[in-house]
Amino acid sequence: MNAQQLSVRLMKVAEYVQAGAVVADIGSDHAYLPCYLLHNGTASRAVAGEIVKGPYESAKKQVREEGLESKITVRLAPGLEAVEPADGITAVTIAGMGGSLIASILEEGKGRLQGVERLILQPNVHAKAIRQWAAQNGWHIAAEDILKEKGKIYEILVLEPGAEEVQLDAKQLLFGPELLKQQTDIFKEKWQREATQWRAIAERLENAQQTEDIRTRREQLLEKIALMEEVFADENS
Numbered sequence: 112m113n114a115q116q117l118s119v120r121l122m123k124v125a126e127y128v129q130a131g132a133v134v135a136d137i138g139s140d141h142a143y144l145p146c147y148l149l150h151n152g153t154a155s156r157a158v159a160g161e162i163v164k165g166p167y168e169s170a171k172k173q174v175r176e177e178g179l180e181s182k183i184t185v186r187l188a189p190g191l192e193a194v195e196p197a198d199g200i201t202a203v204t205i206a207g208m209g210g211s212l213i214a215s216i217l218e219e220g221k222g223r224l225q226g227v228e229r230l231i232l233q234p235n236v237h238a239k240a241i242r243q244w245a246a247q248n249g250w251h252i253a254a255e256d257i258l259k260e261k262g263k264i265y266e267i268l269v270l271e272p273g274a275e276e277v278q279l280d281a282k283q284l285l286f287g288p289e290l291l292k293q294q295t296d297i298f299k300e301k302w303q304r305e306a307t308q309w310r311a312i313a314e315r316l317e318n319a320q321q322t323e324d325i326r327t328r329r330e331q332l333l334e335k336i337a338l339m340e341e342v343f344a345d346e347n348s
């Protein structure tokens with residue numbers, strides 16, 4: 112992967128960035144995504160934010176080597192602290208982290224999202240945390256995507272500001288309202304894999320000493336398995 116040839120995963124994230132956007136890529140270790148977006152003409156300017164010194168230096172080096180220093184500002188900062196009001200950011204990308212971390216970055220930095228038209232988020236796990244944050248913070252899910260690369264399955268969530276609080280039911284929160292509608296083969300594969308793991312864990316918990324915590328964890332797993340069975344039963348009916 113490099114700034115000309117992104118991974119399939121980052122390429123899909125790039126596809127959702129609106130033309131002419133001013134992009135903030137948070138957690139931008141090599142700044143590949145913002146460099147690509149500048150090179151292909153999608154973005155007009157960008158900020159690459161990194162919390163760790165080493166990856167920040169790599170991002171700076173990449174931007175310099177690509178000759179994009181006048182278009183991409185690289186900042187060493189946690190989350191959305193990399194964004195300043197004068198940047199005029201219209202799209203935020205956060206990819207390759209857990210959903211809970213992405214949701215906490217959005218929660219801590221929500222005061223810096225004014226003027227942002229679109230959030231393009233690619234959680235490696237626990238996308239539900241992002242959907243919960245979106246529903247509670249006036250962002251609606253404009254699109255969702257799912258893809259497989261090198262055996263791993265990734266979800267992408269595209270959020271846009273909504274006028275009011277959005278209600279998502281338990282199924283929509285876990286599986287994604289748009290992904291549920293599409294029910295692609297990759298979606299089915301993802302949840303079949305998850306269900307196999309859940310069933311194995313639930314069985315181990317059933318055979319473990321029954322503390323309050325063990326009982327709760329098993330019940331939560333059984334609830335998720337039941338939801339999944341409902342989704343696939345709906346689809347087969």
Ligand code: SAM
Pocket residue numbers: 121137138139140141160161162163166188189190191205206207208212216
């Ligand atoms: N976004 C790239 C991608 O999808 O390929 C890099 C993903 S890499 C696994 C995650 C990067 O996010 C790391 O470089 C890490 O240092 C950075 N990171 C983690 N937490 C962060 C935070 N709160 N603020 C900014 N960067 C963060």
